[in-house]
Amino acid sequence: MMDMDSDPTVSHLRRLWLYLYCLAVAIFLLAPILVVIPMSFSPSEFLEFPPSSLSLRWYQSLFNSPEWTGAAIISLKAAVLTVLVATPLGIAAAYGLQYSEMGIAKLVRSALIIPLIVPVIIVAIGVFYLFARLNLVNTLTGLVLAHSVLALPFVIVVVSAGLQRFDINQELVARSLGASRVKAFMTVTLPQIRPSVMSAALFAFITSFDEVVVALFVSRGPSSTLTRKMFTSLRDQVSPAIAAISTILILTTFLLALAALASARGDKQQKS
Amino acid sequence: MAPHAAEAMEGDARRERLRLLALSSPAFLLVLIVLLIPVGWLFFLSFVDKDGFTLSHYARLWQNDAYFEIFRVTFLSSFLVTVLTVVLGYPLAYLLSQLPRRAAIIGLTVVLLPFWTSLLVRTYAWLVLLQRKGLVNSTLMSLGIIDEPLNLVYNMSGVVIGMVHIMLPFMVLPLYATMRSIDPGLMRAAISLGAPRHKAFFTIFAPLSLPGVIAGSLLVFIYCLGFYITPQVLGGGRINLVSMKILENATIYSDWGAASALGVVLLVVTLLLFKAIQIIVPVDRLMGRS
Amino acid sequence: MTSDKQTGKAGVPITIRQLVKTYGNYRALDALDLDIAGGEFLTLLGPSGSGKSTLLMAIAGFIRPDSGLLQFGATDVTRLEPHRRNIGVVFQNYALFPHMTVAQNVAYPLKLRNADKSRIDERVQWALALVKLEGFGDRSIHQLSGGQRQRVALARAVVFEPSVLLMDEPLSALDKKLREHMQIEIRRLHEKLGVTTIYVTHDQREALTMSDRIAVINHGRFAQIGAPKALYEKPASRFVAEFIGDATLLPLDAGQKQPTFRGRAVKTKETPQDNASYIVLRPEKIRLVGKEEDAGWNCFAGTLDDIVYQGESVLLSVRLEGGETLFLRQPTDQQSLAALPQRNQPVEVGLHANDTLIVPEEAA
Numbered sequence: 001m002m003d004m005d006s007d008p009t010v011s012h013l014r015r016l017w018l019y020l021y022c023l024a025v026a027i028f029l030l031a032p033i034l035v036v037i038p039m040s041f042s043p044s045e046f047l048e049f050p051p052s053s054l055s056l057r058w059y060q061s062l063f064n065s066p067e068w069t070g071a072a073i074i075s076l077k078a079a080v081l082t083v084l085v086a087t088p089l090g091i092a093a094a095y096g097l098q099y100s101e102m103g104i105a106k107l108v109r110s111a112l113i114i115p116l117i118v119p120v121i122i123v124a125i126g127v128f129y130l131f132a133r134l135n136l137v138n139t140l141t142g143l144v145l146a147h148s149v150l151a152l153p154f155v156i157v158v159v160s161a162g163l164q165r166f167d168i169n170q171e172l173v174a175r176s177l178g179a180s181r182v183k184a185f186m187t188v189t190l191p192q193i194r195p196s197v198m199s200a201a202l203f204a205f206i207t208s209f210d211e212v213v214v215a216l217f218v219s220r221g222p223s224s225t226l227t228r229k230m231f232t233s234l235r236d237q238v239s240p241a242i243a244a245i246s247t248i249l250i251l252t253t254f255l256l257a258l259a260a261l262a263s264a265r266g267d268k269q270q271k272s
Numbered sequence: 273m274a275p276h277a278a279e280a281m282e283g284d285a286r287r288e289r290l291r292l293l294a295l296s297s298p299a300f301l302l303v304l305i306v307l308l309i310p311v312g313w314l315f316f317l318s319f320v321d322k323d324g325f326t327l328s329h330y331a332r333l334w335q336n337d338a339y340f341e342i343f344r345v346t347f348l349s350s351f352l353v354t355v356l357t358v359v360l361g362y363p364l365a366y367l368l369s370q371l372p373r374r375a376a377i378i379g380l381t382v383v384l385l386p387f388w389t390s391l392l393v394r395t396y397a398w399l400v401l402l403q404r405k406g407l408v409n410s411t412l413m414s415l416g417i418i419d420e421p422l423n424l425v426y427n428m429s430g431v432v433i434g435m436v437h438i439m440l441p442f443m444v445l446p447l448y449a450t451m452r453s454i455d456p457g458l459m460r461a462a463i464s465l466g467a468p469r470h471k472a473f474f475t476i477f478a479p480l481s482l483p484g485v486i487a488g489s490l491l492v493f494i495y496c497l498g499f500y501i502t503p504q505v506l507g508g509g510r511i512n513l514v515s516m517k518i519l520e521n522a523t524i525y526s527d528w529g530a531a532s533a534l535g536v537v538l539l540v541v542t543l544l545l546f547k548a549i550q551i552i553v554p555v556d557r558l559m560g561r562s
Numbered sequence: 563m564t565s566d567k568q569t570g571k572a573g574v575p576i577t578i579r580q581l582v583k584t585y586g587n588y589r590a591l592d593a594l595d596l597d598i599a600g601g602e603f604l605t606l607l608g609p610s611g612s613g614k615s616t617l618l619m620a621i622a623g624f625i626r627p628d629s630g631l632l633q634f635g636a637t638d639v640t641r642l643e644p645h646r647r648n649i650g651v652v653f654q655n656y657a658l659f660p661h662m663t664v665a666q667n668v669a670y671p672l673k674l675r676n677a678d679k680s681r682i683d684e685r686v687q688w689a690l691a692l693v694k695l696e697g698f699g700d701r702s703i704h705q706l707s708g709g710q711r712q713r714v715a716l717a718r719a720v721v722f723e724p725s726v727l728l729m730d731e732p733l734s735a736l737d738k739k740l741r742e743h744m745q746i747e748i749r750r751l752h753e754k755l756g757v758t759t760i761y762v763t764h765d766q767r768e769a770l771t772m773s774d775r776i777a778v779i780n781h782g783r784f785a786q787i788g789a790p791k792a793l794y795e796k797p798a799s800r801f802v803a804e805f806i807g808d809a810t811l812l813p814l815d816a817g818q819k820q821p822t823f824r825g826r827a828v829k830t831k832e833t834p835q836d837n838a839s840y841i842v843l844r845p846e847k848i849r850l851v852g853k854e855e856d857a858g859w860n861c862f863a864g865t866l867d868d869i870v871y872q873g874e875s876v877l878l879s880v881r882l883e884g885g886e887t888l889f890l891r892q893p894t895d896q897q898s899l900a901a902l903p904q905r906n907q908p909v910e911v912g913l914h915a916n917d918t919l920i921v922p923e924e925a926a
Binding site: 167183 | 660
Binding site: 015018019021022025026028029030031032033035036039047049085089090092093095096097099100101102104105108109111112114115117118119120121122123124125126127128129130145146148149152156206209210212213216217227230231234235238242243246249250253254257 | 293307367391399403406494519
């Protein structure tokens with residue numbers, strides 16, 4: 001298989017320009033991340049690269065700032081709650097829509113994918129307009145509801161893909177062996193689509209944690225999320241403190257992604 | 273025992289289908305209440321003022337030169353970003369699709385790392401890189417390519433550079449998926465039939481990869497049309513896009529009619545383009561692969 | 563309805579009355595009637611798309627019929643959910659649960675029935691022994707070969723003493739040797755358990771080998787139901803004659819009182835039905851005959867087209883004067899081989915009156 005993929009009819013030398021071009025594109029893709037991390041360890045008030053010496057000054061000031069830690073806690077709460085709302089709702093919807101043979105299922109599915117298509121700015125002003133009337137502006141509930149709507153399409157698409165790969169005969173067998181539909185789903189289907197569920201949850205977490213535009217409208221003042229607070233302070237100053245937050249965000253995301261990957265790999269190893 | 277009548281059996285079947293459909297109702301209700309109804313409401317607001325039905329909000333969009341300029345800049349920047357992502361993304365996706373799988377996965381990780389990094393973090397990074405005293409200017413000056421620092425940020429070039437970086441993964445992933453699915457035997461067949469390599473590429477590979485290019489381009493273009501965060505930060509208020517005007521109308525002027533009308537126009541364009549994607553490549557496939 | 567009828571008793575008879583399932587305008591099951599005796603091994607045989615799998619899935623409860631009646635013993639199960647039917651199902655792809663070990667797979671139905679631990683262990687051991695997989699309990703499904711997976715699926719389907727065992731082309735993924743071996747194994751297992759078994763296949767040879775009775779199904783209707791020998795020797799229609807075994811069918815002359823083929827009377831043992839319209843010629847029932855025509859034979863003149871050596875037999879193809887091609891099988895002992903005519907020689911093919919079958923287009 002491996003050999004079929006690479007094409008022996010063209011030499012590496014003739015492709016040199018392609019390699020160089022792609023290397024440049026790869027640098028373009030990675031440079032921002034690679035530059036931010038060292039900058040966060042700079043002792044200077046100003047941004048410098050490479051930093052003249054290493055210091056944890058900006059991390060200390062962050063952890064000592066109740067404003068930043070408070071915003072981080074709000075972001076984490078919102079993201080965890082969004083996972084808890086969007087994942088089960090998305091799994092139920094994906095399963096129901098996959099196996100209900102009703103014509104309307106297709107329509108419902110399209111409706112559930114809409115948040116992915118509608119520009120976030122429109123979602124944001126719509127949500128703001130509604131929440132202002134329901135007194136949900138600047139509440140965690142409101143933020144979680146809005147983020148769950150944004151996360152649902154990801155959960156549904158990822159879980160549906162998992163269900164499509166799943167051999168539905170297994171659920172039929174489980175039912176013939178005496179399991180009710182619910183029991184069959186819980187004991188046979190769910191354990192096997194677990195990698196999809198994990199990545200759906202990860203998507204939901206990041207969707208919420210990284211979201212800015214809706215938060216700009218519905219989480220202001222003391223209920224600001226971390227990203228919202230970053231966005232606001234970016235307009236005032238380009239401080240290395242932001243680099244420190246960015247570094248923390250990058251590491252958090254990668255750890256989460258690695259965890260998801262490890263769990264998926266664990267499943268695979270179990271299978272082989 | 274008598275056979276069961278069709279009505280009773282049909283009732284059972286309908287109940288089961290409804291039970292399954294009902295599983296999607298909590299998700300649907302959430303989307304309906306939090307998204308569909310408010311957006312419908314905005315749609316309604318765009319057609320009324322204090323005297324009732326009106327098209328004045330739309331008329332203003334049409335007549336006011338400032339709005340025309342905003343739309344022009346929005347479409348222009350989206351178009352530029354789309355073209356640049358194709359230019360940067362196509363060769364990369366091509367190389368990845370030709371590599372052995374294991375090497376391709378490493379390459380894809382390079383594409384996915386920024387994809388998984390916070391959008392705001394990446395925007396911030398570009399702000400740092402592109403400043404007058406930033407790394408890009410200082411590198412160019414130390415190499416002797418320029419004498420004076422370039423104005424790379426708080427203008428169109430900063431906006432476009434940042435957006436291209438954010439959007440590139442959205443282009444590379446569908447392109448890669450399309451190119452991987454092209455049978456490598458086809459190129460070998462063309463070459464064995466006497467086509468020179470470049471000719472085989474342009475007559476066989478390029479046309480087959482076209483659906484990926486179109487799908488990726490539409491995806492990038494759509495996202496760009498409604499983009500707010502990155503152009504706001506990197507444009508520094510000097511580049512006005514539709515999304516910013518919507519936000520301004522809604523929050524600063526509380527002019528919901530104007531904000532809604534702009535939103536409706538943006539939404540309609542987006543949905544039309546999205547429909548076009550769906551005809552070319554179903555969204556599930558795009559997402560499922562990425 | 564008492565619950566003991568649904569659980570635990572092997573060999574429950576099955577009654578199917580006027581079972582209908584339509585998809586749009588297509589009638590997948592066209593008002594089917596069928597009675598299966600308790601403990602019987604019945605095969606549903608038909609080409610793909612004939613409705614055989616639809617019927618099996620309806621009996622299992624995975625497909626809801628539009629109307630009709632389905633009874634296990636005296637219990638009406640037509641509207642019963644699958645998990646209350648007490649059926650064992652074996653799928654073509656086995657559908658073993660990959661996240662469970664062999665023993666966990668087999669224990670699954672027992673756990674659902676809240677059996678206690680010692681009982682579960684005992685039954686799992688019994689079932690694994692039954693399919694000759696003692697000691698495989700701790701293996702992962704991925705460590706098993708195709709044939710072993712098949713056995714686990716069987717063990718799982720019978721461990722809880724279902725009243726009915728349903729099998730949907732369970733052997734089609736196995737290679738020929740293993741398949742033939744498993745046919746005998748399944749047959750043996752059936753005799754041991756005495757559970758009413760419905761077996762779906764499109765392989766007529768498998769159906770002939772394994773079944774007490776075969777129900778041939780086509781376009782959602784039963785073309786014929788009967789014992790293997792009856793179906794082979796007395797097909798009720800052109801479809802059954804062609805589907806079971808190899809056969810060339812020659813059309814009789816139209817509008818004749820007595821059956822004739824190209825003007826010559828066709829001799830038969832029994833008087834054919836009025837609507838009979840084809841002579842059935844099976845390769846092993848016809849042979850090359852001499853010029854002088856025996857009174858007991860129907861003869862067909864033609865040219866020897868081809869001789870194919872197949873190991874256990876030689877297949878000859880003979881082109882008749884009307885252009886039709888007949889096939890006949892000859893043994894491969896030296897004497898028979900030496901007596902074979904050359905290619906392109908004129909030959910005479912004979913079919914004895916006792917073996918002469920005449921079938922109608924459609925069963926009456």
